[in-house]
Amino acid sequence: MDLFLQFLANGLVQGMFYALSALGLTLIFGLMRVVNFAHGEFYMMGGLLGWYVTSRLGLDFFTGLVLVTLVMAAFGWLVDRLLIERVRHLGEEPGILLTIGLSIFLVNTAMLIVGTAPEKVAGPVGNAPLIFGPIVLTKLRLFAVGCCAAAIVAAHLLIRKTRLGRAMRATFQDPMAARLAGINTARVYASTFALGTTLAAISGMLLGSIYVVQVSVGGVVSLKAFVVVILGGMGSFAGAIVGGLVLGIAEAMWGGYLSTGLVDIVGFVIVILTLIFRPYGLFSTRAERA
Amino acid sequence: MKFERNALFAFVALAALFPLLVRDQYLLHIGIMFLFYAVLGTSLNLVMGYVGEFSLGQTAFLGIGAYTAALLSQDFGLPLWATIPAAGLVSAVFGLAIGAVTLRLQGPFFVIVTLAFSEVLRLIANNWVSLTNGPMGIAGIAQPAFLSHESPLFAKTLYFYLMLAIVALSLYLSYRFVYSAIGRAAVTVRENRYVAQSVGIRPFRYAMIAFVLGALLAGMAGGFYAHYISVVDSEIFGFSFVATMIIVVLVGGKGTLVGPLVGSLLVTLLEEYLRDAKELRLSIFGLVVMAIVLFLPNGLMGFLARRREQYVASESPPQQVAATVTRTAA
Numbered sequence: 001m002d003l004f005l006q007f008l009a010n011g012l013v014q015g016m017f018y019a020l021s022a023l024g025l026t027l028i029f030g031l032m033r034v035v036n037f038a039h040g041e042f043y044m045m046g047g048l049l050g051w052y053v054t055s056r057l058g059l060d061f062f063t064g065l066v067l068v069t070l071v072m073a074a075f076g077w078l079v080d081r082l083l084i085e086r087v088r089h090l091g092e093e094p095g096i097l098l099t100i101g102l103s104i105f106l107v108n109t110a111m112l113i114v115g116t117a118p119e120k121v122a123g124p125v126g127n128a129p130l131i132f133g134p135i136v137l138t139k140l141r142l143f144a145v146g147c148c149a150a151a152i153v154a155a156h157l158l159i160r161k162t163r164l165g166r167a168m169r170a171t172f173q174d175p176m177a178a179r180l181a182g183i184n185t186a187r188v189y190a191s192t193f194a195l196g197t198t199l200a201a202i203s204g205m206l207l208g209s210i211y212v213v214q215v216s217v218g219g220v221v222s223l224k225a226f227v228v229v230i231l232g233g234m235g236s237f238a239g240a241i242v243g244g245l246v247l248g249i250a251e252a253m254w255g256g257y258l259s260t261g262l263v264d265i266v267g268f269v270i271v272i273l274t275l276i277f278r279p280y281g282l283f284s285t286r287a288e289r290a
Numbered sequence: 291m292k293f294e295r296n297a298l299f300a301f302v303a304l305a306a307l308f309p310l311l312v313r314d315q316y317l318l319h320i321g322i323m324f325l326f327y328a329v330l331g332t333s334l335n336l337v338m339g340y341v342g343e344f345s346l347g348q349t350a351f352l353g354i355g356a357y358t359a360a361l362l363s364q365d366f367g368l369p370l371w372a373t374i375p376a377a378g379l380v381s382a383v384f385g386l387a388i389g390a391v392t393l394r395l396q397g398p399f400f401v402i403v404t405l406a407f408s409e410v411l412r413l414i415a416n417n418w419v420s421l422t423n424g425p426m427g428i429a430g431i432a433q434p435a436f437l438s439h440e441s442p443l444f445a446k447t448l449y450f451y452l453m454l455a456i457v458a459l460s461l462y463l464s465y466r467f468v469y470s471a472i473g474r475a476a477v478t479v480r481e482n483r484y485v486a487q488s489v490g491i492r493p494f495r496y497a498m499i500a501f502v503l504g505a506l507l508a509g510m511a512g513g514f515y516a517h518y519i520s521v522v523d524s525e526i527f528g529f530s531f532v533a534t535m536i537i538v539v540l541v542g543g544k545g546t547l548v549g550p551l552v553g554s555l556l557v558t559l560l561e562e563y564l565r566d567a568k569e570l571r572l573s574i575f576g577l578v579v580m581a582i583v584l585f586l587p588n589g590l591m592g593f594l595a596r597r598r599e600q601y602v603a604s605e606s607p608p609q610q611v612a613a614t615v616t617r618t619a620a
Contacts, residue, residue, distance in 0.1 A: 097582075
């Protein structure tokens, strides 16, 4: 039982990171309909930039986080304006190919610059264990989960309460009507893409402070984010969070009780089952099936 | 149709002459890899170019074929002539099973689930140590026995012709598929699913035929690869093969039979020229993919076809019919 609680706690922690990175993808894939295969690479860039600013430039964690956020937001904005914009009206396939090309380019360019060695982001708090009854967590993990939650709340407020957020919601309901109402939809698309990119990057930097970040991590991260988005329902905020937690817990249980080698298989089994039995996902905002 | 058929014949004939003119192991190896990628491209093109669904899981079949051939050769001592067809067949059976699940989905969901399947297979290959020897892979796959008395050059030549036979078979099967009622039905599904359904075409059925045929071809290529390289590990399910296949199909032009051949030639040459810088090469590949999507969405063959149409149209306006005929031919 104690072991079970420990697995549960580990799963929840891991699930928060899945949720954060999937939140970025649910904006890009669920709302913008860009099947973004470079999402994991955005995560990887966040982690590596985080390592660079904390270890090489010697900034403290929070300044570094702000810097990474700004750089990645600008990067996401540029990717949308320079690449995605050109294929927006052409359906899904060009977007898929474009982001696959982008992902190949980013991975290998990063490999040229940084190399394949795993790097660690310098964390803001120590790695001392905290003991809650039967559960042991480290201070750093709790801190990172707190950051995750803060980022999720901030993104939620951005979309629900600000002028830009209202413009986003209008654009994704009906782009034509939004344009007629005077919304600059091109800018809204770019901002949404930038927001999605930033969320992935923050997730990468936080997780990089707990584990390590590696150039080759992107593919698995992309796939897991897709798993969570499909499980939660396209474009659903709550779905991304619940889906992330479900995936995190399922993996922790599988790894704890069955086998650690095949942990990554859980996500793929979940996505295949979801698409067969519940193609709308758990919380789809639109009645839209896969 | 005629252009495509003649081009394919000319290609196979030229390729058959290649080992007679070139007596160099390295060049023969490049030739073999070119033919190998041509088969992979053709196999992906059946699904991507003719049904219009984008499969990221084609390496699943490549890997299944390679492992089948490796295991049959290692555990049962079957010779190469038996293992390669068996690899194709096993892979086709898997195609039937995977297609039954994945082809119910379309668009991005199909893409993600096919990718998920190949990842699952990669993980299984890595973890089912008693069958696949795990991450170590299966090494020392048997070469045909009589080759041990012959020169390496002769072995390369033999492998070249073997691969060429697989290419010829692939092109023949694809040609028969594309220019049959089945192929036309598949193209109808690609162009407009609802119209296809309204005239009584079941998209699932035709997509399945293309998918299984693609699996068969990729499986045979995988079987060949296992014998030729003589090592199989789980990397064969990895993303780098998918990326290469996509580029082969895209550069050449999807939805044409000649396209993957052209694409394969360019990719093989580019790969050899940039061999010294591995990451740089892949970076350039990524840029190439993006550039093609943005500037040459129909690949080289699509570009040439359009130029020819424009040329014909501007040369002799009354022969508008000829232009249309050319378009259907290409």
